[in-house]
Amino acid sequence: MKTNVIEKAVEPDVLEEMRHSAEIAHELRLRQQQRSRRARIYKHIFLIGMSVMMLYPLFWLFASSLKPENEIFNTLSLWPSEFNWDNYTKGWEALPISFTVFYANSAIVTVLSVIGNLLSCSFAAYAFARLQFSGKNLFFALMMMTLMIPYHVVLIPQYVLFLNLGWVDTYLPLVVPRFLASEAFFIFLMVQFFRQIPRELDEAAMIDGCSPFKIYWAIILPLSLPAMGTAAIFSLIWVWEDFLAPLIYLNDIKSYTVPLALRLFLDQEGQSVYGQMFAMSMLSLVPVIIFFVAFQKLIVRGIATSGMK
C-alpha cells in the first residue's frame, strides 16, 4: 500500500535509484551479519579451547584417580586402561584414621562456621545499613580496614589467647571467631545488598510499631535471601578449604579436617600411593563443585529477581 503511494509521488528514475540504494543497504547488512557470524564462530572456538585448558587439570586429576599406579605418569591419555575404583575405597582407609572421621570433622566445623558467619555478619550489616548510632562512620571505616589485614598479622596473639583459654586442639578457635563477625567481606556484601531494599518498607513497619529486631527478622532477612545464599556458599567453600587455622590449632589426627588429612599423603610420597592421594583429593573437591552448581543457579535467580524492579 505504502509503496504505491510513494511510487505515485516520485519520478520513476528517482524511484529506481532509491530501490538500488535499498538493495545495497540490504546487501551490506547481510555481509555484516555473515561477518559477525563468522566472528562468533571463531570466538566460540577460542572459548572452547580455553575451557578445555582450564578444565584439563581437573580432568587429569580425575583420570589419575582412576588409573593403575604405573599408568599415571607414563601416558598422556586421560582414559584409564582399567577403572581402578579401589583407589577410592583404599584411599578412604589409607591413613591411620578413616576419612569418615575427617569428613565428619570438616562437616562440623563448616556447618557451625557458616551459621556463625551468616548470623553475626547479617547483624552487623543490618546495623551499618539501617540503624542510626554514634560512631557509625568510624566503625564502618574500621570494619573496611580489617578487610586488608592479613590473617598472619593477628595469628600469633590469637594463638596465645586461645592457648591460654585452653582451646587449642578443639574446634573453638575455628568456629567462635565466625560468630564474632570476623569476616568483613560478608558484612560488606550484605550491607551493599541491604541498602537496595526500599527504606519505605522499614519505615512503614516502624510506624506499625515493629522493633528493629522484628524489622531485621521479618523484612530485611526474607528479602535478602540471594545475598544470604551467596554469603553462605562462599563461606561454606572457604571454610571447607581452610588450611592455615586448622594447621595451627589441630594437633591430634583424630580431630583433623579433610585438608590436613590430604597433607598427610604428601609425607608418604614415593610409596606409590599417588592413585589414592589423587582419589582423595578429587573427592575433597566434589562438595565444592556440587555447591558451585547450586551457587550458579542462586546467582542467576538473584540477578533475575533484582532485575525485575
Add this chain to the structure above:
Amino acid sequence: MKKFLARNGPGYVFLLPWFLGFFLLALGPILASLYLSFTRYDMVGDPRWIGFDNYQYMFERDRRFWKALEVTFTYVFLSVPARLIMALGVAMLLDKGLRTIGVYRAIFYLPSLLGASIAIAILWRQLFAADGVVNQILAKFGIEGAAWISNPDTSLYTLVVLAMWQFGSPMLIFLAGLRGIPRDLYEAAEIDGTSKRRQFFRITLPLLAPVIFFNLVLQTIEAFKTFSSAFIISGGTGAPADSLLFYTVYLFNEAFKFFRMGYASALAWVLLIIIGFFTAVSFFTSKYWVHYENERD
C-alpha cells in the same frame, strides 16, 4: 543517658558480635603483636623486652627475610597483572552477545573456587613434576621440559601459572562492570568510525577504571596473603633453595616451627605495613586515574 540509649541502643546491640570480634580478634591482636615484636618470646617463658633488636636483625642480618621479600614481591608483580589482564580479556570476549555465556562463565570461574584448596596444590605439584603432564605435553612438541618445581629458577613460575588459572573472580567483577557501560557510547563511536582499539582506550578503559582499581587493590592484597599453595608445593619450608619462601611461609615457620614468636610478630608487622602502604598508594593515586561516573552517598 536514656535518650542516648534509645537512639543508639539497637545499633550497638546488633553490632555487639562485631565489636567483640573487632577488639578481641583484630585490634587487640594487632596491638599485642606490635608489643611482641619488641620482645623475645618462645611461648615457654614470659616475653622479654629487647627493644628494636628484632627489627635490626631482620633488616641487617636476616638474609632469609630479604629472600622472602624478593620471592613475594616477584610473585605479586607477576601474578597480579597477569591475572587481571586475563580476566579483563576474557570478560570482554564474553560480554558481547553470546548466548552461551553462562557455561563459559561457570567453567572459567570454577578454578577460582578450587584454587585455594590443598587438593589443587597437591595436583599442581604433580602437574609440574619432572615426569609430570606439562613435560609430557612439551615433549610432544619436541621441547625438553624441566623439573619445574624442584628447580629454584622455575619453581616460582609454577605458582604464577596457578594464580593465572584462577582469574575467575576478577573476571566476574569485570563482567559486571562492562555491563554498566552504556551501549550507545559504542554505537556513537561506531557511527563516527572510531576503531575498536580506540574504543577500548577511550571508552572501555576509562569507564572501567573504578572496577580495575577495585580489582587491583583486592588482588594485590590477596597475592601478598598467598599461603596454602606455596606451603604445600614447597613442602612446608619454602624449598627448593628458598625459591618458594613466601613471606607468609617464612612467618609461619618462624612462629610455629621454631617458636620465635617475638621475631615472627615483627615479621607480621612489616607485612602489615607493606600491605597498608600499597593500599594507601592505590587510594591516594586513584583520584588521578579513577573517575566515578555517578557518585552516590
